[in-house]
Amino acid sequence: EIVLTQSPGTLSLSPGERATLSCRASQSVSTNYLAWYQHKRGQAPRLLIYGASTRATGIPDRFSGSGTGTDFTLTISRVEPEDFAVYYCQQYGNSPNTFGQGTKLDIK
């Protein structure tokens, strides 16, 4: 199965700054089938991005996804206070689908 490695483990930023989160796969992700989720403690995870770069319904345009093959990126153009959370990538191009270990975005 494909192993996803996210970096950094923790990203400390101030509101208004740009966030860049990385997800690297142990082998090429078929058809760039990669998703990103936001997860706040005690809440349901929220789908942000699928197909590496397509925003899910209702997701603000400050969130963007990019990448292909084995290297993918989630970018938050200007971090808002409500964006501080844990972010996970997931590949679903190869069965079984698998997740990264997460990047925590916290307030600096």
Place this chain on the structure above:
Amino acid sequence: VRLQESGPGLVKPSETLSLTCTVSGGSIDSYYWSWVRQPPGKRLEWIGFLSYNGNTRYNPSLKSRVTISGDTSKKQFSLKLRSVSGADTAVYYCARDLLGDYYFDSWGQGTLVTVSS
């Protein structure tokens, strides 16, 4: 669509973990419906799905111990995990799966299940 997990929060080793997910605001007669878990300090792990037509597929790592079933009249689907051990302690989530073993566009809040005597 909203999903809500329910079931015992404590299960004894070697017994069967049973959870139910209730779906509101939509039908379970379409889409696929998955279970995902996250042990403490570990990454999320997909367990398996039930499709709208009753088919199932499970993660090979858990396949021998898992059964997922559904009750469309109650808009519920359920997870049974047999012969549990401490390694099965986790937060268990139910989620709507777009195409089966795919990405998940709606999730429940999760329920913590602890395996301990």
